[in-house]
Amino acid sequence: MTLITPEERMSQTADLLQSLERSIRDLRQAAEELRKQIGAGEDADLAGSAKQLGQLEGLIRSY
Numbered sequence: 001m002t003l004i005t006p007e008e009r010m011s012q013t014a015d016l017l018q019s020l021e022r023s024i025r026d027l028r029q030a031a032e033e034l035r036k037q038i039g040a041g042e043d044a045d046l047a048g049s050a051k052q053l054g055q056l057e058g059l060i061r062s063y
Helices: 005-041 044-062
Strands: none
Touching: 005 044
């Protein structure tokens, strides 16, 4: 049996939170780009954006 120290657990949690933060930041950037495209009257990839959102939701649920 492997013991996980409190320090290791805190480090793992911090790593997970950083990863989640990056994913949310990337999604926000994609959403802002989509908003700009729609605002400029450009064709927007709504299906691709919905897929990204679904992937992020799955990522959040897995943690």
